[in-house]
Amino acid sequence: MSHNLFESFAERMSARGDADFIVTREGRRYSYAQALAASERLAGTLASLGVKPGDRVAVQVDKSPEAILLYLACLRIGGAYLPLNTGYTSTEIDYFLGDAEPALYVCRPAAADEAERVAREAGCPQVVTLGTQGDGRLMELAEQAEPMESIESRDENDLAAILYTSGTTGRSKGAMLTHRNLASNAQALVEAWRFDANDRLIHALPIFHTHGLFVACNVVLMSGAAMLFMPKFDIDAVLDEIPRGTALMGVPTYYTRLLADERLTPELARNMRLFTSGSAPLTADTHTEFERRTGHAILERYGMTETGMNTSNPYDGARIAGTVGLPLPGVEIQLVDRETGANLPTGETGMLKVRGPNVFVGYWRMPEKTAEELGEDGFFVTGDLAKIDDKGYVQIVGRDKDLVISGGYNVYPKEVEQAIDEMDGVLESAVIGVPHPDLGEGVTAVVVPNDGATIDESQVIAALRDRLARYKQPKRVFFIDELPRNTMGKVQKNQLRKQFDAIYRPG
Numbered sequence: 001m002s003h004n005l006f007e008s009f010a011e012r013m014s015a016r017g018d019a020d021f022i023v024t025r026e027g028r029r030y031s032y033a034q035a036l037a038a039s040e041r042l043a044g045t046l047a048s049l050g051v052k053p054g055d056r057v058a059v060q061v062d063k064s065p066e067a068i069l070l071y072l073a074c075l076r077i078g079g080a081y082l083p084l085n086t087g088y089t090s091t092e093i094d095y096f097l098g099d100a101e102p103a104l105y106v107c108r109p110a111a112a113d114e115a116e117r118v119a120r121e122a123g124c125p126q127v128v129t130l131g132t133q134g135d136g137r138l139m140e141l142a143e144q145a146e147p148m149e150s151i152e153s154r155d156e157n158d159l160a161a162i163l164y165t166s167g168t169t170g171r172s173k174g175a176m177l178t179h180r181n182l183a184s185n186a187q188a189l190v191e192a193w194r195f196d197a198n199d200r201l202i203h204a205l206p207i208f209h210t211h212g213l214f215v216a217c218n219v220v221l222m223s224g225a226a227m228l229f230m231p232k233f234d235i236d237a238v239l240d241e242i243p244r245g246t247a248l249m250g251v252p253t254y255y256t257r258l259l260a261d262e263r264l265t266p267e268l269a270r271n272m273r274l275f276t277s278g279s280a281p282l283t284a285d286t287h288t289e290f291e292r293r294t295g296h297a298i299l300e301r302y303g304m305t306e307t308g309m310n311t312s313n314p315y316d317g318a319r320i321a322g323t324v325g326l327p328l329p330g331v332e333i334q335l336v337d338r339e340t341g342a343n344l345p346t347g348e349t350g351m352l353k354v355r356g357p358n359v360f361v362g363y364w365r366m367p368e369k370t371a372e373e374l375g376e377d378g379f380f381v382t383g384d385l386a387k388i389d390d391k392g393y394v395q396i397v398g399r400d401k402d403l404v405i406s407g408g409y410n411v412y413p414k415e416v417e418q419a420i421d422e423m424d425g426v427l428e429s430a431v432i433g434v435p436h437p438d439l440g441e442g443v444t445a446v447v448v449p450n451d452g453a454t455i456d457e458s459q460v461i462a463a464l465r466d467r468l469a470r471y472k473q474p475k476r477v478f479f480i481d482e483l484p485r486n487t488m489g490k491v492q493k494n495q496l497r498k499q500f501d502a503i504y505r506p507g
């Protein structure tokens, strides 16, 4: 029996026929039947471009309905979908193409020449373009392609996607996600959050991450719901769609921005049944204030690229501010001592580990990294520090990994520090996350110049421009004579965070 995730989607897509699947604000629309037919043509196109089952298809394109259809086609043909943040620079893309060795790279039309160059250097055999309005070479080819009506048979442990996540060493790791991982998590969320064919999800998230692609789109596809699809989070557009939607999935920045707008009222949100938040901590204040302003308690959940969603506050029952809720059905969690690995009793703070059908099968071509984080017992070490209360609610209290989360995007300081340290005039640097009113944490660099060197903030930022995606670049750069270190020589980032705590505070 085949376990291709697309089988479950196709069944519902056929059943939903002419019902809305994706509707954009400019009035472009794909019904489920149209999306199913397009997935056949695009799968035929991928086959004609030489993509075979098991091949990776790397995609760096702006958000569009056709990008979702490409994802579906990739599943249909048995490929592994590899979405890439649109902010990545050529230097970053070069690494991903070299590491993943995709059979095909799909890029933005405006980036075609540069993409061809990077692909050639990385040994990627095919490049096609995809624009935001159904334009680009991929869609031209799809018009003439022989549709692929069959769905490639897949084992449940075959790869459906590879998502790169940065690491504490500064080198990105490709998390290998299987058909079983994605199917089990989507099914669990549909049930937990009561999604059905009457739902209209306001989709403002990017589609190159677990949140916008798997949590949002897979849940919609599994439930036959519709998506009110927008290119990005734009406050005016989201406020305008709220009366037509039933659900919104967001990162905390969405909620703080909504709260700052007086158009957010109970009346505006009266047709909505669900607001979810994740990817970064939602403060208890934001949760409480949102409920006061709209009557809706935001449902906070917790997940990772490697695991999909692990815990969720309940749909019925108490959604407790400052917690990420209870383990989803099928997901087991453990809290262990960071040093000894021993299980901890209720109420203590420890390292969170998770196991279940949602947990990935390893990092692409990195067996040692995989072994470090994914135990033989199937438990994955999240790197998050948590507490569990007597009712089983999980509270994320910190991170044991050196990671900054800015507006829901992860930035690993090591990668930024390495780039800064290579600059002339820099002795060393430390990159930290500092409380930021809009982004949660603002990426901030603290730099020690070489003796006698004159180097300023704008030079540091300019040096990173073509090297790192914009969201990884420090919002501010500060200079000090010496980094604080403990007796072991380790940089004391806590001390730096305290020192620079107020820099983004308004007023």
Ligand code: MCA
Pocket: 087, 204, 205, 206, 209, 210, 211, 212, 232, 233, 251, 253, 254, 278, 279, 280, 302, 303, 304, 305, 308, 406, 407, 408, 409, 410, 439, 470, 471, 472
């Ligand atoms: C954009 N910029 C940012 C960020 N986003 N800088 C720092 N952090 C960010 N998150 C930069 C842009 O490069 C640009 O720089 C300037 O800010 C304004 O860009 P714009 O596109 O207008 O920004 P925005 O629309 O205000 O975007 C902020 C945002 C967005 C709405 C918070 O970043 C967003 O949608 N984030 C969601 C991230 C997400 O989906 N995360 C899920 C991954 P310049 O002007 O210099 O060019 S985590 C995940 O999947 C796990 C599993 C989970 O649990 O969900």
Ligand code: AMP
Pocket: 165, 210, 277, 278, 279, 280, 281, 282, 300, 301, 302, 303, 304, 305, 306, 324, 382, 383, 384, 396, 399, 405, 410
């Ligand atoms: P990523 O590597 O992009 O998948 O990000 C996963 C990380 O985001 C987790 O390990 C957590 O540190 C963080 N995260 C996700 N959801 C939440 C949440 N609701 N509260 C706190 N942290 C979260």
